Amino acid sequence: xxxxxxxxxxxxxxxxxxxxxxxxxxxxxxxxxxxxxxxxxxxxxxxxxxxxxxxxxxxxxxxxxxxxxxxxxxxxxxxxxxxxxxxxxxxxxxxxxxxxxxxxxxxxxxxxxxxxxxxxxxxxxxxxxxxxxxxxxxxxxxxxxxxxxxxxxxxxxxxxxxxxxxxxxxxxxxxxxxxxxxxxxxxxxxxxxxxxxxxxxxxxxxxxxxxxxxxxxxxxxxxxxxxxxxxxxxxxxxxxxxxxxxxxxxxxxxxxxxxxxxxxxxxxxxxxxxxxxxxxxxxxxxxxxxxxxxxxxxxxxxxxxxxxxxxxxxxxxxxxxxxxxxxxxxxxxxxxxxxxxxxxxxxxxxxxxxxxxxxxxxxxxxxxxxxxxxxxxxxxxxxxxxxxxxxxxxxxxxxxxxxxxxxxxxxxxxxxxxxxxxxxxxxxxxxxx
Amino acid sequence: xxxxxxxxxxxxxxxxxxxxxxxxxxxxxxxxxxxxxxxxxxxxxxxxxxxxxxxxxxxxxxxxxxxxxxxxxxxxxxxxxxxxxxxxxxxxxxxxxxxxxxxxxxxxxxxxxxxxxxxxxxxxxxxxxxxxxxxxxxxxxxxxxxxxxxxxxxxxxxxxxxxxxxxxxxxxxxxxxxxxxxxxxxxxxxxxxxxxxxxxxxxxxxxxxxxxxxxxxxxxxxxxxxxxxxxxxxxxxxxxxxxxxxxxxxxxxxxxxxxxxxxxxxxxxxxxxxxxxxxxxxxxxxxxxxxxxx
Numbered sequence: 183x184x185x186x187x188x189x190x191x192x193x194x195x196x197x198x199x200x201x202x203x204x205x206x207x208x209x210x211x212x213x214x215x216x217x218x219x220x221x222x223x224x225x226x227x228x229x230x231x232x233x234x235x236x237x238x239x240x241x242x243x244x245x246x247x248x249x250x251x252x253x254x255x256x257x258x259x260x261x262x263x264x265x266x267x268x269x270x271x272x273x274x275x276x277x278x279x280x281x282x283x284x285x286x287x288x289x290x291x292x293x294x295x296x297x298x299x300x301x302x303x304x305x306x307x308x309x310x311x312x313x314x315x316x317x318x319x320x321x322x323x324x325x326x327x328x329x330x331x332x333x334x335x336x337x338x339x340x341x342x343x344x345x346x347x348x349x350x351x352x353x354x355x356x357x358x359x360x361x362x363x364x365x366x367x368x369x370x371x372x373x374x375x376x377x378x379x380x381x382x383x384x385x386x387x388x389x390x391x392x393x394x395x396x397x398x399x400x401x402x403x404x405x406x407x408x409x410x411x412x413x414x415x416x417x418x419x420x421x422x423x424x425x426x427x428x429x430x431x432x433x434x435x436x437x438x439x440x441x442x443x444x445x446x447x448x449x450x451x452x453x454x455x456x457x458x459x460x461x462x463x464x465x466x467x468x469x470x471x472x473x474x475x476x477x478x479x480x481x482x483x484x485x486x487x488x489x490x491x492x493x494x495x496x497x498x499x500x501x502x503x504x505x506x507x508x509x510x511x512x513x514x515x516x517x518x519x520x521x522x523x524x525x526x527x528x529x530x531x532x533x534x535x536x537x538x539x540x541x542x543x544x545x546x547x548x549x550x551x552x553x554x555x556x557x558x559x560x561x562x563x564x565x566x567x568x569x570x571x572x573x574x575x576x577x578x579x580x581x582x583x584x585x586x587x588x589x590x591x592x593x594x595x596x597x598x599x600x601x602x603x604x605x606x607x608x609x610x611x612x613x614x615x
Numbered sequence: 616x617x618x619x620x621x622x623x624x625x626x627x628x629x630x631x632x633x634x635x636x637x638x639x640x641x642x643x644x645x646x647x648x649x650x651x652x653x654x655x656x657x658x659x660x661x662x663x664x665x666x667x668x669x670x671x672x673x674x675x676x677x678x679x680x681x682x683x684x685x686x687x688x689x690x691x692x693x694x695x696x697x698x699x700x701x702x703x704x705x706x707x708x709x710x711x712x713x714x715x716x717x718x719x720x721x722x723x724x725x726x727x728x729x730x731x732x733x734x735x736x737x738x739x740x741x742x743x744x745x746x747x748x749x750x751x752x753x754x755x756x757x758x759x760x761x762x763x764x765x766x767x768x769x770x771x772x773x774x775x776x777x778x779x780x781x782x783x784x785x786x787x788x789x790x791x792x793x794x795x796x797x798x799x800x801x802x803x804x805x806x807x808x809x810x811x812x813x814x815x816x817x818x819x820x821x822x823x824x825x826x827x828x829x830x831x832x833x834x835x836x837x838x839x840x841x842x843x844x845x846x847x848x849x850x851x852x853x854x855x856x857x858x859x860x861x862x863x864x865x866x867x868x869x870x871x872x873x874x875x876x877x878x879x880x881x882x883x884x885x886x887x888x889x890x891x892x893x894x895x896x897x898x899x900x901x902x903x904x905x906x907x908x909x
Binding site: 220221223224225226227228232234235239240241242244249257416418422434436437438439440441443444448452453458460461462465491494523548551552553554555558559572573576577582585589592593596600604609 | 628631635636638639642643645646647649650652653656663664665666712716717719720722723724726727728729730733735736737738739740741742744745746747748749750752753754755756757758760778779781782785839842843845846849850860863864867868871875876879882883886887889890893894
């Protein structure tokens with residue numbers, strides 16, 4: 183029996199109060215101190231990266247979320263550019279279908295002159311043009327003449343505006359200005375849901391104009407199809423890799439890892455070159471004796487072929503790492519107990535691989551939903567994803583609010599899937615290679 | 616499915632065994648064929664994207680280094696070389712940031728008592744999961760004008776692109792380094808401390824050499840992430856920061872030039888080199904782990 187040191191004598195402690203550590207403090211307290219010190223040290227190590235990620239990644243995404251509701255024209259808020267109009271227009275009710283009162287036109291004359299001076303009037307026109315097409319030319323052409331008017335003497339301004347352009351008497355235009363006169367607006371999200379706010383409130387757009395619904399359905403549908411294709415192709419390969427002796431499987435694994443390491447653009451351009459009408463596959467097809475070339479690119483087929491190829495390693499690797507842990511003796515045991523080959527696979531082997539299927543399928547689906555480059559290059563008109571539309575709104579139309587609203591919706595979908603992935607697989611179980 | 620066919624297998628089993636092998640072979644072919652096919656195509660003497668009759672006859676006249684010379688600027692167009700230089704500036708710097716901050720954080724995350732470990736890990740991995748178009752749109756807004764509409768001025772600069780790429784590379788460093796650290800024997804650091812080494816010496820002389828393979832693998836992942844990245848460069852960068860992938864993307868979208876084949880081949884060779892390095896490192900660390908007890 184080892185001798186208990188006197189400082190830690192249990193009988194002493196129970197008699198005289200709490201257990202003391204070597205430096206005389208109660209043991210509980212110094213344990214707590216040590217634990218706190220450990221936690222602090224861990225946090226000090228993590229802090230620089232955490233701050234970096236918060237500043238360079240989380241804050242930008244927050245900034246995008248803000249953009250989806252901020253009511254801005256250029257870099258200024260709309261109510262800051264139209265301070266008099268937003269006050270005057272509150273008393274006007276668009277549902278009467280009468281033009282706004284003179285006070286609103288007068289306010290517009292004042293604000294327009296200031297906006298023209300600061301060269302903001304075209305930005306305002308562009309902002310409202312996202313709501314009602316056609317309004318931007320009103321603002322652009324009104325800037326210079328209105329700036330010459332004398333607010334004190336030149337009234338009434340309603341006629342003067344109508345003389346400039348009949349559009350200034352359009353109730354729909356004024357209704358759009360009234361609906362978007364605050365610092366924040368819901369109109370980008372309405373547009374992202376294919377809805378619009380007219381004089382009579384919020385309505386859905388005509389069925390043939392509901393492009394974002396169609397795009398969302400297409401993105402999710404094609405991603406699901408691609409996930410299914412990667413599973414169908416990846417499952418047998420992962421099984422073979424798990425089954426072969428380690429030396430052979432390591433060699434074959436290189437065939438999976440090389441595409442994984444090869445640039446996304448290289449793989450996309452390879453498919454673009456292979457699938458085009460004068461490409462290698464079509465030349466081979468003709469050489470086989472067929473007379474008609476196949477259209478393999480700039481459609482959904484091209485996207486599915488290329489993206490299945492690109493995402494296949496993300497399915498094979500999780501499947502392989504799960505299958506490697508299943509002892510082959512289970513299948514032999516099932517068969518020796520009288521199971522047919524199919525029953526042995528379906529009742530014994532397959533259920534043990536569902537964790538790998540879940541991990542791979544979720545990962546592939548999450549990555550597929552956000553794809554941009556491959557659909558952009560091989561998708562053509564009917565193979566584009568929601569990302570491509572976001573890029574279009576962002577870089578071509580310059581409608582940043584709508585791009586941000588669509589991005590927010592997509593982010594929501596991805597974060598829900600990421601949450602499920604975390605619950606199911608755990609983010610700290612992600613493996614690379 | 617067994618790796619070898621037993622002698623008592625029935626005819627049906629034999630047929631299934633070989634069918635299964637053929638299916639797998641076809642999938643492997645699908646995986647590797649598009650990557651390998653561009654290598655011979657890049658030596659085409661003509662401006663075609665398919666094999667010419669001369670090439671199929673293995674006539675030397677059908678092959679040339681024309682597209683590689685164009686890449687180097689032989690036709691007077693140095694935009695590919697410029698893009699390549701930009702890539703070589705951005706990727707290493709982004710990797711350096713991702714690896715140094717990521718390794719420290721990974722060491723922090725593998726300590727025994729970390730508050731909110733799961734949440735922090737989920738946050739640090741998220742740049743890998745969030746669609747690039749969302750990340751880059753957000754970065755464009757934030758790096759040009761953050762919330763309050765005052766200029767930040769990072770948009771369209773090298774610094775902005777490097778910061779963005781570093782953020783994208785971090786998940787890979789975290790994943791590989793924490794995986795290496797999970798098998799690290801912590802009694803080694805205690806032993807070093809016991810023999811009088813201070814924490815900094817312990818880190819550089821004991822811990823670092825042992826986790827180095829993981830750190831290098833993570834760094835290579837971060838490097839290739841930045842080196843291949845297009846979307847962020849398109850939105851956060853400007854013409855001054857155009858990288859090799861940017862040049863390829865624009866080339867593929869507009870009129871596709873055969874120089875792309877040469878560039879793609881060079882990138883495939885770089886990928887093979889990186890993959891080989893990572894595999895060798897992985898085997899080395901497995902061997903080391905096999906030797907240490909426990």
